[in-house]
Amino acid sequence: MAGTLHPNDLVDPAFFSRLDDIELRAQAVVEGFLHGLHRSPFVGFSVEFNSHREYVPGDDLRHVNWKLYARQQRLYVKEYDAETNMNVYIMLDISQSMECANTGQSKFQYGAALAAAIAHLALKQHDAVGITLFSDRVVSHLRPSAKPHQLQEILHVITSTPERSQSDVGRAFHQAAELAPHRGMIVLISDLFDDVSTIMEGIEHLQFKNHEVVLFHVLDRWERDLPLDGNVRFTDMETGEEITAQADGIREQYLQHVNDWLSELAQGCLNRGVQRVELTTDEPLDKALLDYFVKRAKAQ
Incomplete structure (x- = not known):
């Protein structure tokens, strides 16, 4: 042929x-929260660490960085970037x-x-x-x-x-x-x-x-x-x-x-x-x- x-x-x-x-x-938000290079507007669904910010009342204590608190005596929470496949x-x-x-x-x-x-x-x-x-x-x-x-x-x-x-x-x-x-x-x-x-x-x-x-x-x-x-x-x-x-x-x-x-x-x-x-x-x-x-x- x-x-x-x-x-x-x-x-x-x-x-x-x-x-x-x-x-x-992709320009549109795509589904899934696996590894990739496409940033999602959602925060908190990924294991990809982005940065810290100061704790505010109502934050999930599971995201507090207790090691950082031990050094600085201030509460910080970890923020994550959701990434999509x-x-x-x-x-x-x-x-x-x-x-x-x-x-x-x-x-x-x-x-x-x-x-x-x-x-x-x-x-x-x-x-x-x-x-x-x-x-x-x-x-x-x-x-x-x-x-x-x-x-x-x-x-x-x-x-x-x-x-x-x-x-x-x-x-x-x-x-x-x-x-x-x-x-x-x-x-x-x-x-x-x-x-x-x-x-x-x-x-x-x-x-x-x-x-x-x-x-x-x-x-x-x-x-x-x-x-x-x-x-x-x-x-x-x-x-x-x-x-x-x-x-x-x-x-x-x-x-x-x-x-x-x-x-x-x-x-x-x-x-x-x-x-x-x-x-x-x-x-x-x-x-x-x-x-x-x-x-x-x-x-x-």
Whole structure:
């Protein structure tokens, strides 16, 4: 099958090393009080010590630092930062349109590397991460876990991709919402080749489950900008239909349609508070990710 990957194709230690200091932080409060890097507004539910403050009447005497009292003859209580373990649900589009590979690597290969990088980041900070593959429906699902070999299991799911079918993004999102019962972060990786209203309905279902949704919109540079001249044969990756046209003769109208579509997607995401990141497969993935997380950190 075209586009088949080996796990070693997804794991680039040099690439991952450049991402080691990035924290993948959720904007919403997430459930759980285990180890992680996501600060919760709740205090007192964690074993992670933060600081001392002076005792005031009504404080729980169990939190008094009696050793400090013995030295200073004043009562201080220990304060703790509650820390949360985030569930990260990665959803990767494996529909036939993701096989488009005009610039050397397919959208699927690019998205798979992105999924592996995000999984690496989440697991590095002790979050639970899982993977869902979808096309016209959910075709594979690995529930989130923070166990030591979870990255290898995620890579196995990606590289064992079943035969691709046509897109039905909205339907797949509705199914995926039922597979993500615990509040967390949904990371969507797709070319979004579907009706925009249907996509937004699926996203709303995910948000109804109290998830934060981040959308990585992956496109091929040729389909994004049509940087071609002369007679070109265009192939629909999902139906196999082919047409031939003069690229320079249709470029203006083509770009107008593409820009209208992207504007509709961008507005739909903005209206729903969804972060949308547009990527093309000719962009260095590490730079694209670094730029995104830097902007995300500044916004928090």
